[in-house]
Amino acid sequence: MNALVIYDSVFGNTERIARAIAAALGEGTAAQNVSAVTSTDLTSIDILFVGSPTRSFKPTPAITAFLASLPADALKGVRAAAFDTRIPLESIKNPVFRLVVKAGGYADHTIAKALAAKAANLAIPSAGFIVLESEGPLKEGERERAAAWARSILLA
Ligand SMILES: Cc1cc2nc3c(=O)[nH]c(=O)nc-3n(C[C@H](O)[C@H](O)[C@H](O)COP(=O)(O)O)c2cc1C
Numbered sequence: 001m002n003a004l005v006i007y008d009s010v011f012g013n014t015e016r017i018a019r020a021i022a023a024a025l026g027e028g029t030a031a032q033n034v035s036a037v038t039s040t041d042l043t044s045i046d047i048l049f050v051g052s053p054t055r056s057f058k059p060t061p062a063i064t065a066f067l068a069s070l071p072a073d074a075l076k077g078v079r080a081a082a083f084d085t086r087i088p089l090e091s092i093k094n095p096v097f098r099l100v101v102k103a104g105g106y107a108d109h110t111i112a113k114a115l116a117a118k119a120a121n122l123a124i125p126s127a128g129f130i131v132l133e134s135e136g137p138l139k140e141g142e143r144e145r146a147a148a149w150a151r152s153i154l155l156a
Helices: 013-025 061-069 095-104 107-117 142-154
Strands: 003-007 030-033 047-053 079-086 127-130
Touching: 003 013, 003 061, 013 030, 013 047, 013 079, 013 142, 047 061, 047 107, 047 142, 061 107, 079 107, 079 142, 107 127, 127 142
Parallel strands: 003 030, 003 047, 047 079, 079 127
Antiparallel strands: none
């Protein structure tokens, strides 16, 4: 099994989740910043995780551009899953802004759609992991939750 975790991260929280996912998949699985990914990294992979912080309801421009740059069948035969980090709705005091954030959605769905558009098999539902404030820290237990979620792709 060849697995790869591609992520972007502004404050380091999504990177921590990406590293927890890579560790959960076993030795030999790398967590690679999207800026360092080349097309050869994608050859002969069976499993791919792609994650981003949610920024204004979407993935970062680097993740969006990377996914858009892939040929249409680039991920054929690859089991893939999307993840993001996000702030908890309950932490948003202003009720109008809370509604806007809820309606706006999260990066995981956009990433999952882009993966499917490149012929990936979305083997498990995408997931969002919570940061307590914009810059972090991650909510307690999120790394462990990410590890368990990631391992579920091995049985999917
Ligand atoms: C400019 C900006 C926009 C953001 N937009 C959202 C958003 O739409 N929804 C959300 O839940 N969190 C939002 N956040 C919080 C980020 O999701 C949070 O900073 C991120 O998960 C941290 O991950 P990182 O450390 O990998 O950058 C935003 C943060 C910033 C700075």
